[in-house]
Amino acid sequence: MSDPFLELDALTLTYGDTIAVEALDFHMAAGELVALLGPSGCGKTTTMRAIAGLMRPAAGHIRLDGRDITRVAPNRRGVGLVFQSYALFPHLSVYENVAFGLRIARIRAEELERRTHAALGAVGLTDFAGRAPAELSGGQQQRVALARSIVMEPKLLLLDEPLSNLDARLRLEMRTELARLQREFGIAMLYVTHDQAEALALADRIIVMNDGKVEQVGTPEDIYDRPTSVFVADFVGFENTFRVERGALSGANGPVDAGFAVTEGARGLAWRPQDVTLGQGPHRGRIEGASYLGQSVEYLMSSPLGPIKAERPAHEKRHATGTEVTFDLPQARAVELARG
Amino acid sequence: MRHAGRALLVVVMLFLVGPFILICLTGLSGGETLAFPPDGLSLRWVIRVFEIESFRDSFALSLTLGIGATLIALILGIPAAYALVRYDVPGADAIRNLLTAPIIVPGIIVGLALLRHLVIPSGLGVTLALFLGHTALLIPYAVRVTAASLQNLRADIEDAAILLGASRIGAFVRVTLPNIKNGIMAAFIIGFITSFNEVPVSLFLTGPGVATLPVDMLLYMEYNYDPSIAALSGLLALMSLGVVLTAERLLGLSRYV
Numbered sequence: 001m002s003d004p005f006l007e008l009d010a011l012t013l014t015y016g017d018t019i020a021v022e023a024l025d026f027h028m029a030a031g032e033l034v035a036l037l038g039p040s041g042c043g044k045t046t047t048m049r050a051i052a053g054l055m056r057p058a059a060g061h062i063r064l065d066g067r068d069i070t071r072v073a074p075n076r077r078g079v080g081l082v083f084q085s086y087a088l089f090p091h092l093s094v095y096e097n098v099a100f101g102l103r104i105a106r107i108r109a110e111e112l113e114r115r116t117h118a119a120l121g122a123v124g125l126t127d128f129a130g131r132a133p134a135e136l137s138g139g140q141q142q143r144v145a146l147a148r149s150i151v152m153e154p155k156l157l158l159l160d161e162p163l164s165n166l167d168a169r170l171r172l173e174m175r176t177e178l179a180r181l182q183r184e185f186g187i188a189m190l191y192v193t194h195d196q197a198e199a200l201a202l203a204d205r206i207i208v209m210n211d212g213k214v215e216q217v218g219t220p221e222d223i224y225d226r227p228t229s230v231f232v233a234d235f236v237g238f239e240n241t242f243r244v245e246r247g248a249l250s251g252a253n254g255p256v257d258a259g260f261a262v263t264e265g266a267r268g269l270a271w272r273p274q275d276v277t278l279g280q281g282p283h284r285g286r287i288e289g290a291s292y293l294g295q296s297v298e299y300l301m302s303s304p305l306g307p308i309k310a311e312r313p314a315h316e317k318r319h320a321t322g323t324e325v326t327f328d329l330p331q332a333r334a335v336e337l338a339r340g
Numbered sequence: 341m342r343h344a345g346r347a348l349l350v351v352v353m354l355f356l357v358g359p360f361i362l363i364c365l366t367g368l369s370g371g372e373t374l375a376f377p378p379d380g381l382s383l384r385w386v387i388r389v390f391e392i393e394s395f396r397d398s399f400a401l402s403l404t405l406g407i408g409a410t411l412i413a414l415i416l417g418i419p420a421a422y423a424l425v426r427y428d429v430p431g432a433d434a435i436r437n438l439l440t441a442p443i444i445v446p447g448i449i450v451g452l453a454l455l456r457h458l459v460i461p462s463g464l465g466v467t468l469a470l471f472l473g474h475t476a477l478l479i480p481y482a483v484r485v486t487a488a489s490l491q492n493l494r495a496d497i498e499d500a501a502i503l504l505g506a507s508r509i510g511a512f513v514r515v516t517l518p519n520i521k522n523g524i525m526a527a528f529i530i531g532f533i534t535s536f537n538e539v540p541v542s543l544f545l546t547g548p549g550v551a552t553l554p555v556d557m558l559l560y561m562e563y564n565y566d567p568s569i570a571a572l573s574g575l576l577a578l579m580s581l582g583v584v585l586t587a588e589r590l591l592g593l594s595r596y597v
């Protein structure tokens with residue numbers, strides 16, 4: 001494999017005595033769109049700030065395009081950052097916001113004008129060039145922030161939850177827009193989100209973070225279908241995730257036999273709600289609630305294993321709230337987790 | 341109840357505006373002494389104000405002092421405010437309290453302390469002492485007013501500017517400064533008016549032939565009891581009013597005080 005474009009090597013980031021990110025390793029290739037996925041507070045923003053150079057690592061190295069940039073000043077890294085908060089300059093027009101970096105770089109007038117207009121066009125804001133940021137909607141401000149970074153043609157563009165404040169429709173629109181820009185400009189993008197659907201839809205590769213550490217790196221399919229830890233399985237919606245202790249599933253009140261021989265070495269097992277079958281099987285539970293979802297019915301059950309979520313096709317036999325049912329967690333549909 | 345409230349309002353307004361009207365009328369008197377009601381109306385004392393040489397000198401001094409001391413206070417105060425708002429300065433609370441002290445401590449004490457412990461031991465010139473005294477007096481206002489507008493400004497726009505290629509100082513000049521411009525103007529006006537109206541500190545720091553306008557007016561009154569002093573007071577009040585109203589119109593000054 002060729003040298004990675006961006007490489008974080010045992011990066012540790014701290015705020016005073018608090019360790020926010022610990023010995024983080026990951027790399028990405030040129031032109032790749034990688035999503036950094038993880039729950040609130042896991043260190044995503046901190047990692048971005050360190051890559052951008054706004055924060056000095058306590059330990060470790062950052063390499064970009066074959067160069068160690070760990071100690072390089074933020075304005076000399078060729079890294080763009082789209083802030084979660086947009087961080088537009090309130091005193092400048094949309095046009096001047098986008099032209100800001102080009103002016104600092106003392107780009108010639110004609111080229112500055114051409115590139116600024118091109119960037120505004122790319123995000124569909126040509127007609128808004130003269131407005132102040134305060135006169136734009138959230139989605140439009142978002143796009144100005146994007147244009148302002150893209151116009152600099154950074155080697156690497158960092159996006160910190162850039163779509164989190166948009167409504168569903170705009171979010172989808174911007175998602176498509178981002179993918180197009182990335183293809184068009186060939187910019188490597190590192191995209192922070194805590195929304196797994198967004199990560200799955202957009203990314204070439206996903207890095208799942210938890211509590212300042214990498215949990216799993218893989219393609220969207222890897223992450224979604226083959227999580228390797230209890231944390232990732234929970235995070236991508238398996239709902240029924242159990243640790244394995246001495247060959248049995250760890251339940252709410254002690255171990256419960258899985259009903260089949262658990263593979264040696266598996267530390268956890270997970271099932272999606274759709275894969276839990278009702279009406280037969282080795283486990284017993286009680287229906288605590290049923291919600292009709294149109295195509296299917298979602299059951300919440302209590303059991304010796306703890307709460308179980310099952311989703312069954314609407315045409316299957318219905319189970320009323322309060323009734324006792326048997327259920328199966330089929331071995332064939334189980335995802336084995338190598339880490340607890 | 342309603343009537344009582346309205347009556348109270350009228351009384352308060354009378355207290356606030358009454359003296360101003362009385363002074364103005366007294367200054368327009370045609371008579372020889374400071375008295376109310378005025379002895380006929382004329383502009384002779386208003387004109388006389390501009391003929392008194394010591395008033396011209398002290399007005400010039402107060403103007404220079406007000407502008408100069410406020411500028412220096414801002415040059416020192418803006419970086420201080422920036423550091424207090426943006427960084428985890430050790431002992432920031434203590435510094436903040438220290439900075440409010442001159443606003444709370446009576447000017448008489450500040451003036452006496454400066455005279456006794458700075459001017460006399462160092463043999464400092466009177467004019468320089470006045471400058472130092474007023475600068476010290478104004479720094480708290482400069483810090484507090486600029487800090488207030490910095491607090492309302494997001495910090496991340498500076499980071500954004502840096503990532504677009506600006507240096508740290510460049511980011512401050514291009515992004516932060518334009519956005520706190522109004523706060524700085526407000527601080528300037530508040531500082532200038534404070535310095536211009538200041539008596540207690542200046543009283544201690546004046547010497548032969550060097551007096552600020554308000555101090556000069558006090559001295560003048562000791563020997564002359566004519567309406568020119570009232571005419572001058574009225575003119576000054578109108579000047580302050582003009583400055584404040586303009587500032588309010590342009591900057592919304594009341595947001596900062």
Ligand SMILES: Nc1ncnc2c1ncn2[C@@H]1O[C@H](COP(=O)(O)OP(=O)(O)OP(=O)(O)O)[C@@H](O)[C@H]1O
Binds near residue numbers: 042047
């Ligand atoms: N300025 C700071 N001072 C001290 N601790 C901080 C600071 N900023 C972040 N932290 C801590 O560092 C950890 C990581 O924070 P970070 O902002 O990177 O999380 P995040 O993954 O971006 O979360 P979110 O999804 O909520 O934005 C958190 O535990 C947070 O409390």
Ligand SMILES: [Mg+2]
Binds near residue numbers: 044045046
């Ligand atoms: Mg964050």
